[in-house]
Amino acid sequence: MQIAILLYDKFTALDAVGPFQTLSGLPGAEIVFVAEKAGPVLDDTRALSLVATKSLAEVSGPDIVVVPGSPEPDLANDTVLNWLRGIDATTTWTTSVCTGSLILAAAGLLKGRRATSHWLALEQIKQFGVEPTGQRVVFDGKYVTAAGVSAGIDMGLTLTGRIAGTEHAQTVQLLIEYDPQPPYDAGSPEKAPAALVERLRARV
Amino acid sequence: MQIAILLYDKFTALDAVGPFQTLSGLPGAEIVFVAEKAGPVLDDTRALSLVATKSLAEVSGPDIVVVPGSPEPDLANDTVLNWLRGIDATTTWTTSVCTGSLILAAAGLLKGRRATSHWLALEQIKQFGVEPTGQRVVFDGKYVTAAGVSAGIDMGLTLTGRIAGTEHAQTVQLLIEYDPQPPYDAGSPEKAPAALVERLRARV
Numbered sequence: 001m002q003i004a005i006l007l008y009d010k011f012t013a014l015d016a017v018g019p020f021q022t023l024s025g026l027p028g029a030e031i032v033f034v035a036e037k038a039g040p041v042l043d044d045t046r047a048l049s050l051v052a053t054k055s056l057a058e059v060s061g062p063d064i065v066v067v068p069g070s071p072e073p074d075l076a077n078d079t080v081l082n083w084l085r086g087i088d089a090t091t092t093w094t095t096s097v098c099t100g101s102l103i104l105a106a107a108g109l110l111k112g113r114r115a116t117s118h119w120l121a122l123e124q125i126k127q128f129g130v131e132p133t134g135q136r137v138v139f140d141g142k143y144v145t146a147a148g149v150s151a152g153i154d155m156g157l158t159l160t161g162r163i164a165g166t167e168h169a170q171t172v173q174l175l176i177e178y179d180p181q182p183p184y185d186a187g188s189p190e191k192a193p194a195a196l197v198e199r200l201r202a203r204v
Numbered sequence: 205m206q207i208a209i210l211l212y213d214k215f216t217a218l219d220a221v222g223p224f225q226t227l228s229g230l231p232g233a234e235i236v237f238v239a240e241k242a243g244p245v246l247d248d249t250r251a252l253s254l255v256a257t258k259s260l261a262e263v264s265g266p267d268i269v270v271v272p273g274s275p276e277p278d279l280a281n282d283t284v285l286n287w288l289r290g291i292d293a294t295t296t297w298t299t300s301v302c303t304g305s306l307i308l309a310a311a312g313l314l315k316g317r318r319a320t321s322h323w324l325a326l327e328q329i330k331q332f333g334v335e336p337t338g339q340r341v342v343f344d345g346k347y348v349t350a351a352g353v354s355a356g357i358d359m360g361l362t363l364t365g366r367i368a369g370t371e372h373a374q375t376v377q378l379l380i381e382y383d384p385q386p387p388y389d390a391g392s393p394e395k396a397p398a399a400l401v402e403r404l405r406a407r408v
Contacts, residue, residue: 014225014380017252021218021353024249031251040244040255045228047235048221051244051253098381119381136385148381149225153354158387170390171400176218177302177323177352179391180384181340183362186374187383196375 001026004034004062004087006100007041007052008070008080014149015068015097016050022156023064025172026164034059036079044071056083061090064159069098069118069149075106084109093159095144097152104143105130113140118148119189120204134190150187153178205230208238208266208291210304211245211256212274212284218353219272219301220254226360227268229376230368238263240283248275260287265294268363273302273322273353279310288313297363299348301356308347309334317344322352323393324408338394354391357382 003023005016016033024031035041035052042049056079065087074080084107088094096104101117104110105128114131115138116122122132136147137155146155157178161169186192207227209220220237228235239245239256246253260283269291278284288311292298300308305321308314309332318335319342320326326336340351341359350359361382365373390396 012225013221017217017221020252021216024251031249033252045235047228047257048224048237049255051255053251053253136383137387147383148379150357150380150382150384154385154387161387166388167397167400170388170396171404173386173388173390174393174396174400174404175352176354177391178354178384178386179340179351179395180354180382180386181358182377182382182384183341183358183365184370184374184377186377187381189378191383192374192378193371196371196378200375200378 001028001064002030002032002062003064003066004032004059005066006068006080007033007035007050008074009042010044010070010072011041011068012070012098012149013043013048013050015100015152016066018150018152019066019095019097019156021176022153022160022172023066025175026160027168032059032062056080060087062087063091064093064095065091067096067100067103068152069096069100073099073102075102081107091142093142093144095155095159097146097155098148101125101145104145110143113143114138115140115143115145116147117145120200205232205268206234206236206266207268207270208236208263209270210272210284211237211239211254212278213246214248214274214276215245215272216274216302216353217247217252217254219304219356220270222354222356223270223299223301223360225380226357226364226376227270229379230364236263236266260284264291266291267295268297268299269295271300271304271307272356273300273304277303277306279306285311295346297346297348299359299363301350301359302352305329305349308349314347317347318342319344319347319349320351321349324404
């Protein structure tokens with residue numbers, strides 16, 4: 001089972017590494033990090049590079065694709081969009097984290113579907129004929145989208161359960177000790193202080 | 205404020221990226237990924253490399269150090285242990301995720317202190333004169349240790365709050381949409397099915 005995780009300039013690192021750390025536990029999983037060119041790809045903070053081991057041209061039939069998000073996703077990169085359209089024809093699961101769903105949507109893959117994205121991007125995704133939901137992980141057929149950044153961990157575990165069963169997914173959860181205890185309860189616009197939500201909305 | 209995140213062969217990627225994604229939001233933070241030699245460092249799955257931008261010799265006075273864990277932490281690498289002892293003399297915070305605390309302990313930095321680790325390593329850490337706790341994030345003076353893998357996110361947010369205040373930490377939490385909703389409740393040995401816990405203990 002080949003799992004391709006897309007990297008591109010200014011991707012958000014945890015968007016890629018959350019699903020990676022969970023999905024890499026799937027039996028028989030071969031993970032490939034893929035980008036336009038193989039080699040290091042800088043994240044949105046410019047402090048971290050993850051290494052793409054394959055170019056897009058070298059990965060033509062993954063079973064699963066994961067598209068991470070970015071504060072500045074490039075929705076007009078035809079090389080990437082065409083690659084996504086091509087591989088989507090044969091994937092078992094086409095997935096995204098955060099604004100990665102905007103990239104899938106820009107490729108036309110989410111048209112008429114329910115999907116999620118970073119909470120600040122839920123309005124924007126409507127432009128692509130997508131019905132946004134406020135859920136953290138959304139399944140619509142083989143399309144699985146996760147909300148902002150850290151939601152990729154929940155997505156990866158949920159997908160692991162669908163593919164390999166509950167017990168296997170629980171084993172992965174226990175191995176990564178995923179028993180979250182955030183020190184604050186401010187992780188969604190419904191829960192965070194309203195002033196803070198408004199300040200971030202104003203920035204966009 | 206310089207934050208050094210240590211990389212070494214077979215580190216666990218999420219151990220490093222969880223704290224990175226939260227601490228990189230600190231005002232004035234300069235993050236450096238550091239390893240014995242600068243360049244790509246392979247994780248424990250062998251599928252992912254993160255790039256160390258500096259060698260140990262180039263980083264001599266970070267304000268914060270983060271030591272990720274590994275299923276096979278090298279507790280006898282004198283180059284790394286001596287580097288940790290050296291920089292610890294002037295850090296404001298010395299931190300670890302998962303079995304990274306075994307490395308700090310092997311360097312002698314946690315002697316007589318309370319600390320945590322991956323749940324499967326809590327017995328082992330006693331060998332270094334450390335008092336293990338089952339808590340997810342443990343502060344003892346300037347030493348901050350997190351439990352397994354995903355606990356680095358909670359550690360990073362908690363430390364962000366201590367350094368930059370509650371509102372700033374809540375902003376980071378909202379930006380990474382950290383409103384965890386694990387599909388199972390199996391993330392700690394107390395919560396997971398007993399048979400599964402026993403199977404993993406038997407593997408170690």
